[in-house]
Structures are given as structure tokens and as C-alpha cells.
Amino acid sequence: MGRIIAIANQKGGVGKTTTSINLAAALAEKGKKVLVIDTDPQGNTTSGFGLDKNELENTIYELMIGECSVDEAIHKDVVEDLNGLDIIPSNVNLAAVEIELIDADQKEYILKEAIAEVKDNYDFIIIDCPPSLSMLTINSMTTASTVLVPIQCEYYALEGLGQLVHTVNLVKERLNPELEMEGVVFTMFDARTNLSLQVVENVKEHIEENVYKTIIPRNIRLAEAPSYGLPINLYEPKSAGAEAYRLLADEVIARKF
Ligand SMILES: Nc1ncnc2c1ncn2[C@@H]1O[C@H](COP(=O)(O)OP(=O)(O)O)[C@@H](O)[C@H]1O
Ligand SMILES: [Mg+2]
Numbered sequence: 001m002g003r004i005i006a007i008a009n010q011k012g013g014v015g016k017t018t019t020s021i022n023l024a025a026a027l028a029e030k031g032k033k034v035l036v037i038d039t040d041p042q043g044n045t046t047s048g049f050g051l052d053k054n055e056l057e058n059t060i061y062e063l064m065i066g067e068c069s070v071d072e073a074i075h076k077d078v079v080e081d082l083n084g085l086d087i088i089p090s091n092v093n094l095a096a097v098e099i100e101l102i103d104a105d106q107k108e109y110i111l112k113e114a115i116a117e118v119k120d121n122y123d124f125i126i127i128d129c130p131p132s133l134s135m136l137t138i139n140s141m142t143t144a145s146t147v148l149v150p151i152q153c154e155y156y157a158l159e160g161l162g163q164l165v166h167t168v169n170l171v172k173e174r175l176n177p178e179l180e181m182e183g184v185v186f187t188m189f190d191a192r193t194n195l196s197l198q199v200v201e202n203v204k205e206h207i208e209e210n211v212y213k214t215i216i217p218r219n220i221r222l223a224e225a226p227s228y229g230l231p232i233n234l235y236e237p238k239s240a241g242a243e244a245y246r247l248l249a250d251e252v253i254a255r256k257f
Pocket of ligand 1: 011012013014015016017018019044131187188189216217218219220222223224241
């Protein structure tokens, strides 16, 4: 069975979506079969792969409320030139799901149930979470085998991390005993400032979780790629950002649970 990785941090703008897109693409480039699930109503992962999020008939929303099958929700081989990278997209409709499913049975497990029949078709499933600890993030964590936390190299990096780790532990205790911490990955590292380095050192001192050796640099190409609907390894294959996500993919593959 493959690994299901939830990319989570309730802070916005820390690199969850950038990591979801580019880690998934780097894994696919290495021959892995990958499914990306966008669970953020902002749909940035969806548009980052070149889909027009407002023109989609079947998304994670239709899947979660039972209006389409999982096969209908999956968009296969979403990027040309990259085999084996599928996506369940999202758009703003998903914002209503929490209210619509408020009385649903087992509402913490809706996503898990919804993808159960396809999950063994993939080596990795990458779930991009919204910037909250909402029902959607809980659904991602009950579906996942591990949680990967991107941490932005900025002054308030540690803020909220304790709460996130606490949530992961609660989900593990009560909803998904299999859940493990994949670890943290530093993002937007700026080699020109001391601050980035200090943040990395400080966070390492304060956490017990696995820290990935690969540090994602701040790289303008990573910020540009989504507007072309391409992951970095296709948009600018030799950029520092592309190389970093390849190294991260190697580490993720090597890490066994
Ligand atoms: N390593 C990076 N270098 C440069 N820009 C980045 C990098 N990672 C993310 N960004 C940019 O920072 C912003 C927030 O990143 P994003 O991945 O959308 O975060 P989140 O999903 O956590 O909200 C986006 O505009 C993105 O393009
Ligand atoms: Mg995001």
C-alpha cells in the first residue's frame, strides 16, 4: 500500500500548496504513481496544475457530498509530459461542505471512505490542506498515513506549531491510530539573510519531529510556475526550486514507516 501524506499547517502562505504541487510532480518524475487531492476551497493546487477551477464539473466537493464517483472526480494525467500524476481538484464550492455535512454520519471519515477504492492504485497520495484546523483538515488527517508540515523561514515560524502537533496527536488517539508525523520541511529559505538560518536552528531546538534535510529555497521560479499551470520541474527544470523538490522527493521516498 502507498503512503498518504497530508500537507498541513493552519497558517496560510507557508508553502503548503507549493509543496503539494512540486513534491507530487517530483515523485511522478521519479516514476511514482501519484494522486493529488486539493482540499482547499481556494483551489490553488488545482489551478497550479493548469485546470480552470471554475469550469470543473466534478471536484472534491461533488465527491464528498456523494454527487459523483471517485473515478469521475479524478482528472487523470493532469499535466502533459508527466505520466501518472492525477488530481482530485477543488474550487470555492468546497467552502460550503462543512455546513452541508454538519449532520452527516461519521463526518470525520468522508474523504477516507470516498477514496478507499482507488487508494491502492497509487504509490503516493498528497493532500493539500486548507489553512485551518477545520473539518476538511481533520478529514485529510483521518485519510492520511502521515502529516508533512511546511514551515516558512520567518520570525513567527514556531507560532501555531504546538497546536498543530496537538491536533495531529488528538486525531491519532481518537480517529486514526495509524497516523504518524512525516516531519517538517523548511520553505522559502533566504540564504542572504541570517534570519532564515536562525529560524531553522531555533525550530530544530524546539521540536522533536523529524526535520527534512532538504530546505526549500526562496526561488522566484516557484512563485511564477503556477501562473503557467505547471509544476516547477516542467516550468524551469534546472532551477534551484526544481532541484530542491527533487531532493525532498528522494528523502520522502527513502523514509519508511
Ligand atoms: N520557495 C518559494 N519561493 C518563492 N515563493 C514561494 C515559495 N514557496 C511558496 N512561495 C509563494 O508564497 C506564496 C504562498 O505559498 P503557498 O504555497 O500558496 O502557501 P500555502 O498553501 O501554505 O498558503 C505563494 O505566492 C507562493 O507562490
Ligand atoms: Mg495553499
